[in-house]
Amino acid sequence: MDMTTHDMATLFAQLGLDNSPSDIQAFIANHKLTPELSLSEASFWTEAQANFLKENWRQDADWSAVIDQLNVQLRH
DSSP, X not given: OOOOOOXXXXXXXXXXXXXXXXXXXXXXXXXXXXXXXXXXXXXXXOHHHHHHHHHHHHTTOTTHHHHHHHHHHTTO
């Protein structure tokens, strides 16, 4: 059984991104989504990152709640 905590830091690590609180804050400050663009369609993701986000959100996997949080934060 997977007991990993799926929070923003672990999501960033899973995506291969720097995951310190300041790195996450900087990423969110520097990347924004328009209302019509889905999270996984953003140009700043690699193909692998986009696929991970899309598939885990679509499957309502353990990652979906934190993916939703990232989606909301990138729209503010």
